[in-house]
Amino acid sequence: MMPGLYGEDELQEWRRRVDAVYARREAGFGQQRLAAIGDRDVARAPLLYDFEFTRMAAHPRVLALMQRVLGEWFILNVQNAIINRPSDAHHQAAWHRDLPYQNYVITRPLAISCLVTLDAFSEATGGTQVLPFTHKTEVLPSTAYISKHRLTAAAPAGSAIIFDAMLFHRAGSNGSQQVRRGVNHVYSTPILKQNYDFPRALGARADLSPALERLLGYSSQVPVDERAWRDQRAARLGVH
Template sequence: MSALEARGPEELKLPGPTRDAAQAAKDIETSGFCIIPNVLPADRLERVCEALYRAAGEDRARGREQKFRLDYAHDDTNQRVWNVLSRDPVFADLVEDPLALALVKSTIGWPALLGNISANITGPGGGEMVLHADQIFVPEPWPANPQGVNVAWCIDDFTEENGATRIVPGSHRLNRKPTPDEAAKDSVALEAAAGSIIVMESRVWHKTGNNRTQAQRRAGIFAWYTRPIYRQQENWFLSLNPAVRQFASDEMLVLLGYRTEGLGLVNGKSPA
C-alpha cells in the first residue's frame, strides 16, 4: 500500500473555492479538482435552469425519459438528459465558457474534443453511483497526465444531503482506476452553490452521492472533454442539431471534431 492509499480524506488538504484561474489550475494538478463559485450570474443561471428542466420535462412528456440507475438496483429517481447541446443555444455557451475552456486547455492542452455534454438530475432518495474514474476507456498503465477533464455545472446547490458529487481526495495520483474492493473507499462531498463549476481531471475517483432529501432535485450538467486522439462519447455527426454547427465558432468546430489537425481528415484536409 502506498503512502497515499494509507491516508484518509481528513489527512489531505482540500482546496477551497477560488475565482483565481491560476490557483484553480494548480488545484486541479495537486488535488485532482477545483471549485469555482459564481461562474453563472443569477440571470444566466435562471436561463440555463429553465432550459434544462424544460428539456427534461419534454423527454418525460414524450415517453423518452432516460433513467440512470446509479446503484444498478431498482433506483429510478435519476434522470439523464443526453445531448443537451442540441436542446437550447444556452448550452453551447457553457461548452465555450472562457473560464471553463481555459481550465480544459491548461489540463489537457489544445486541440481538444468535446466528448459529451449531458445532464444528470438526481431525485429524492436517489442512490449512489459506482466509484469510478472518467478515463476508464484508457488501457492501463495510464499515461502520466490526464487524458480528459470533466466540467460539472452546478445548476442547483450541490450539498451533502442532496447527492453532491463525491471524490476520493488525491486518488488521481494513483494513476489507475479503483478496484472492486475499493468501491466503498471513503469519499468527500464536493459542496458548491448553484452557479459554480467543479472541474475534475479524468483520473480522480468520484461518484454521485445519495440524495437523502425528501423533496429536492439536484441537477448538474457535465461537459466532458478529451485529448483529440479519443473517440467522442456522443456522435455529433449524427445527433447534433445542424443549427449548432451552422453558428459555431472556430473553437466549437474543433471541439465537435468538424475542424481537425492530422486526424479525422477528408481527402487529406480538415472538413471545416
Template sequence: MASITERSYGIHRRVAAENEIDDACEMLSTLGYAVLEGGYTPTEIDELSAAFDDARRHSEDAAGGRDALRQLDEHNTVRVAFHHDARLLVLATNQRVLAVVRRAISNYVVLSQQNGIINPANAAEYNQGAWHRDLPYQHVVFSRPMAINALFCIDDFTLENGATIVLPATHKQEEFPSSRFVRSAAIQVTAPRGSYILLDCMTYHTGATNRTPKDRRAVNHVYTSPIIRQQIDLSTLLGESFTEDLDLRELLGYGVRTPRSLDEYFASRRR
C-alpha cells in the same frame, strides 16, 4: 482548524498560484478535483435552471416518454443537453473552465459530451451512484490529463442532496483503492449553484444518495484530447450548418471526424 504557518525551510521551488484559475489548476493537478465559480449572475443561473428543465422535457418527448428512457436506465440523464435547449451551450463554452482545461490538457481540446444529470429525490437509485472514472474501464495513469470533467451545479450540491464524493489523488494510480482507503479518504465535495466541480477524469468518484424531496440537477461536461473519440459524434448530430464559429467548431469536434474513405481523407488533408 488550527492556523497553518507559511514558514518553511529546505524549499527552493514552489507552485505559483495568484488567482482562482491558478488555484483550480493546482488542486486539479495535485488532488484530482477542484471547485470553480462559473461567473454567472443569479438571473443567468435561474435561466439555465429553466433551460435544464425544458431540455429534460424535450429529451423525454423525443424518446417517447420517461418510461421509455427508464427501460434503458436513461431517465436520469439528458444526452447532449444543448441539443435539446440551445441555452445550455454557454455552459460548455465557459471561458474560466476552458482556461483550466486547456492548461491541463492542451490548447486543442474537444467536448466529448454534455449530459444533464439528475440525482433523484427521496434516496432513489441512479446510474451515477457507483464508483467510476469518467474514462471508464481504464486502469491507466497519464503524465498529464487526457480528459477533464466539469460538472455544472444547477442546484446547490449539499451533503443532504448527494454531493459528489471523490477519492483524492486517485488519478495517480491505476487500481481502484482498497475498502479501507475508501472509508478513510473519501471526501464529499459541496458546491454552490452556479459553480463547476472539476475532476481529472481518472479520479475515482461517485454520486451520493439524495435524501431530500427534490431532484438535484447538474450538467456534466467531459473535455478530452482530440485523440479520444466523442461519446456521440456531435458534428454529425448537429449538422454542418450548426455554426461557422471556427473556435466552436473545433471544440465540438468538427476537425477530428474520422474519414470514411480515401477521398474524405485527402479532402481533410487539403483543408
C-alpha cells in the same frame, strides 16, 4: 472548484432548460424504457436539443483552464445534465470514471471533467463524492480505502467542480427536499472518440464560429479514406 460562473437569474433559466430537455427526451423514449436501461434523470447531450447549452460548454473561464491543462487543441467529448431527486437513488451513485472502462495510469491528463452546479452541491443534497488520487490507480481501491478517503465536492450553485476524468467519483444520496441538477462536461484531447458525434448530429450550421466548430469536434472527424485525409491536411495547412 471554480466559483461564480452564473448568478441566480441565469441559474433559474438553466434549471428550466435542463428540465425541459429531459421532459422532451423522456416523452420521446419512454419513462419505463429509460428505467429499464438504467438511464432515468439524465438529459444526454442537451446541446443537441437546446443550442444554448453550447454557450455553457464554451464558457470562457472554463475553456481558458482547459487550454492550460490540455493544450491548444481539445474537444467537447461529453455533455450530460444530471438530475438528482430527493430520496431517489441515481444510477450514477456507483463509483465510476468519466472515461468508462479505461483502467490504466497516464502521466498527463487526456480528459478533464467540468461539472457545472445548477443547484448547491453538499452532503445534504447528495453532492458528488470523489476519491482523491485514484486517477493514478488502475482499479477501484478497497472498501476500507473508500470509507476512509472519500470526500464530498461541496460547491455553491453556479460553480464548476473540475477534476481529472480518470478520477473515481459518484453521485451522493440527496437527502434534502430539493432537486439537485448539474451539467457535466468532459473535455478531451481529440485522439479520444466523442461520446456523441456532435458534427454529424448538428450538421452544417451557419451560426458556428471556427472556435466552436473545433470545440464540438468538426475538425477532428475521422476521414473516410486517404484522399479525405490529405484534403483535410491540405485545408488545415492552407494548401490549394
